[in-house]
Amino acid sequence: MKKVVSIILALSLFPSYAFADCDWSLITPGPNKTFVYPELCHQQVGIMKQSNMDLQKALDAEKDATKQADIRAENWMNTSLKLEDQFQKVDTLQKSNDKLYFGLGALTVILTGFLVASLTHRN
Numbered sequence: 001m002k003k004v005v006s007i008i009l010a011l012s013l014f015p016s017y018a019f020a021d022c023d024w025s026l027i028t029p030g031p032n033k034t035f036v037y038p039e040l041c042h043q044q045v046g047i048m049k050q051s052n053m054d055l056q057k058a059l060d061a062e063k064d065a066t067k068q069a070d071i072r073a074e075n076w077m078n079t080s081l082k083l084e085d086q087f088q089k090v091d092t093l094q095k096s097n098d099k100l101y102f103g104l105g106a107l108t109v110i111l112t113g114f115l116v117a118s119l120t121h122r123n
Contacts, residue, residue: 007058 022041030036 004058004062008055 022038022044024041027035027037027041
């Protein structure tokens with residue numbers, strides 16, 4: 001982020017040099033809705049256009065980086081929500097298993113008691 005800000009600040013200085021070197025009052029209207037201006041102004045406009053293109057590239061790169069960061073954050077959130085759901089299912093299943101084991105243990109004890117009682121009454 002610091003690099004992007006540094007690039008923006010550095011590129012913002014170039015137009016100020018263009019304004020200082022070119023006398024914009026020398027630009028005159030030409031034929032067919034065109035303008036005539038000195039070569040120095042032409043060069044400065046080219047520098048300004050190039051710095052604008054560089055600035056646009058930096059902004060596009062920053063936008064892409066932000067988009068990628070948003071995608072990663074959303075993927076992380078989706079993954080964490082899925083993991084949380086799985087943990088809840090595991091907890092629910094564990095509780096169900098505990099109840100089932102308790103019930104089967106109690107049933108085993110009761111059936112063993114009935115079996116022992118039935119075996120002892122036959123003798």
